[in-house]
Amino acid sequence: MSPVFSHGDLRLYLLSLLDESPRHGYDLMQALSDRTGGTYTPSAGTIYPRLAKLEEEGLVTKTVDGRKTVYEITDAGRTEVAARAGDLRGIQDDLADSVRLIAQEVRGSVRDAMRSLRADLAAASRDERAEPATPSTDDDPRVRSREQLYRADALVSEFRARVRSDLRTRVARGGTLTASTVDALEAALDEASRALTRAMQG
Template sequence: MPPVFAHGRLRLYLLKLLDEAPRHGYEIIRLLEERFQGLYAPSAGTVYPRLAKLEAEGLIAHTTEGGRKVYAITAAGRAELAGRQGELAELELEIRESVAALAADIREDVRGAAGDLRRQVREAARQNRAAADAPSFDSAKEDFRRAKEQWKEQARRAKEESRRARRDAQQARHQAWEAQQWAHEEVRRATRHVQEQVEEHLRRGDWPTGVAEGVSALAKEFGAFAARATGAAGAGGAEGTAGAEGTAGAAGPNGTAGTAGATGTRRPEPPAGPAPEWAEPGATPSADPARDLDRLLDRFRDDIRDAARDHGVTRTQLDESRHHLADAAARITALLRPGG
């Protein structure tokens, strides 16, 4: 059976649990056991060294209450957790799949144990009949009846856990699909907004201003889109749990407590923010418009790199950024052609 947590994932999940509330080490172990429906519980030798490493890195800190260390997440820990919301959503789905795999293994173990027990009981009954020891045979028969009832109960519980894990995994996939649809709609909205601004200047014959404002608007839309995606991912991931009975707070615009996508409402969009100084019409003009355009593109690239370095980039944001850049490149290239 594969490990429950891949390399580095338990560390991320400990940050999530401490982001929910301060906890001591024993409470964290019991909480993990509850969220795996009793099918998995990490040892103290697994959890405490990782807590010590997180504290050494400044991501968590501890206080002492009643002789116990109570761990709490720090601002640096929250920053790392916010930058890894995409990984956290994948981890929630992996946990559900792990629960399903553990339940399947338990069912196989129960079937194997029940088969062995049947063979042992049959052999005992055969020996008892040969020895004409009726009381011993009756006792073995009663043992078999009790073992059979116990096996049925274990099989029923394993089947229920498997069904619940499949349902939660299906809901997590549906939430991921809703998040993708939301991101595509944001890209289309931003593209229409930038196109309208550029075309307005083109109609007036002012193509240098149209290029400058188009690049500026694209930069603002990138910033606004990243802020909305990060805010929605944090809100969706904070409410979900890893247990088979809860639903994951998947990253997306509709992330609510365990029912992401159920209401279909969108969070208010934050303002795009002021245009950069370099994007104002007429900023740092020279006698060479082509050289001015090169400078505009350099400043635009520097702003995007700074934002990526400061806030990080998720896989979804990278895909949407590629779409924005391709669209802007096509539009500006068409603008610079003769007759554009």
């Protein structure tokens, strides 16, 4: 779930960013991403048509600085920002709520994945201890250990690929990936590693 600006909100938010200082298009896109904790990263196709409309309305002007086009708010633009200060506060509050909800959602997903991994490890450990000792030419402990090592490698690779894909997909779709989320992932993986160590020593 990424925050979506309702009709007219993005226009006002762009004006408020330009009220802080002149900016070029990429700087505005980066500012929007930063202000929303990475939950919303607009495309050039979203930003530049709105800037062109604001220019038509006389609310911003643009100047070319080398290879960059810099946009600056006009007095009329400042007047609109001031007149709609209440609306702007509402937009900022909605964005803050969205960021918090997304962070909670990601942390919950990480916790669920770690619980599932710990349960799988515990079940595997119980199954290993419950297996009857049946002597055979295939029962060489070193052979079995290598087989289980290959299996473990496959499981870890699959888990890594799944988590990496989920994270990349979320970011590509405008989702959040905050430092606290990565910290939670790191802590959960550390806990899973300790659980694996305990299972191997059991």
